[in-house]
Amino acid sequence: MLAAIFIFAFVPNIIHVKANFSKSMYLTWGVQHASIIGEDLHLVLDKSSGSAARSKRSFLFGSIEMLIKLIPGNSAGVVTAYYLSSEGSQHDEIDFEFLGISYPNKQGMRVYTSLWNADNWATRGGLVKTDWSNAPFKVDFHRFRARACKWNGAASINQCASYVKANWWTSSIYKQLSYGNVRQLIWVRKNFMTYDYCKDYKRFNGHIPHECFKTHF
Numbered sequence: 051m052l053a054a055i056f057i058f059a060f061v062p063n064i065i066h067v068k069a070n071f072s073k074s075m076y077l078t079w080g081v082q083h084a085s086i087i088g089e090d091l092h093l094v095l096d097k098s099s100g101s102a103a104r105s106k107r108s109f110l111f112g113s114i115e116m117l118i119k120l121i122p123g124n125s126a127g128v129v130t131a132y133y134l135s136s137e138g139s140q141h142d143e144i145d146f147e148f149l150g151i152s153y154p155n156k157q158g159m160r161v162y163t164s165l166w167n168a169d170n171w172a173t174r175g176g177l178v179k180t181d182w183s184n185a186p187f188k189v190d191f192h193r194f195r196a197r198a199c200k201w202n203g204a205a206s207i208n209q210c211a212s213y214v215k216a217n218w219w220t221s222s223i224y225k226q227l228s229y230g231n232v233r234q235l236i237w238v239r240k241n242f243m244t245y246d247y248c249k250d251y252k253r254f255n256g257h258i259p260h261e262c263f264k265t266h267f
Contacts, residue, residue: 071086071087071088071089071090071091071103071191071194072086072087072088072089074105074106074107074194074196075091075103075104075105075106075161075194076103076104076106077101077102077103078102078103078104079099079100079101079102080093080094080095080099080100080101080102080165081101082099083095083096083099083100083101083186084101084102084103086103089192089193089194090190090191090192091103091163091190091191091192091194092188092189092190092191093130093163093164093165093188093189093191094165094186094187094188095128095165095166095167095185095186095187095188096182096185096186096187097182097185100164100165100166100167101164101165102162102163102164102165102166103162103163103164104160104161104162104163105160105161105162105196107160107196107200107201108158108159108160108200108201109134109158109159109160109161109196109198109199109200109201110157110158110159110198110199110200110201110206110207110210111198111199111210111211112196112197112198112199113195113196113197113198114134114161114195114196114197114198115193115194115195115196115197116132116191116192116193116194116195117191117192117193118130118132118189118190118191118192119189119190119191119192120189121187121188121189123184124181124184125184125187126169126173126178126179126180126181126244127167127168127169127172127173127178127179127180127181128165128166128167128168128169128180128187129164129165129166129167129168129172130163130164130165130189131162131163131164131165131166132161132162132163132191133161133162133163134159134160134161134162135159135160135162156204156207157201158201158206159201161194161196163191165187165189167180171250171252171253172245173244173245174244174245175250175252175253227267231267232267235267236267247259247262248261248262
């Protein structure tokens, strides 16, 4: 399965910064499994360890793009994560201000990706365990593009917002899904989604995250 992943943090005017894996990211753990070669990042998970990488630079606003080839076949219990996070924060603690939740828009954020085993909660509360006979599990990432404003300290807050060149992702047509997009999303959720953390009451001890009460699309 090949997935095109886009992570957005919106602001009207942004510098475009293009880079590939070998120049922009480095391995953080599981280095005996993972590799970075030019435009490609390869993460591997087996019983001994998973693997992960993060960006060398921090960004404030922009568009982060990635092509991801997910694990084929039965990969129940295995999590492929790809997200932006501020220093010292966990990705599931971050959400957007328009949801009424604090968002770190005044500090740099790095790109993180990891491949790890989460069969204690990710598969219907841990009912389905990872089938290690299918290991090693491999995920391939291709063509990292950070078209974003680089974080260079507090001065970046005003600098990144001061550029007058408009970017395509700030267009009004990208601020909400079209009717066709909504139908596609509903179809994907109905046919492929096997886990919804908004319904995982056990994981959050009954305190579901605030964003779960918002309209999803």
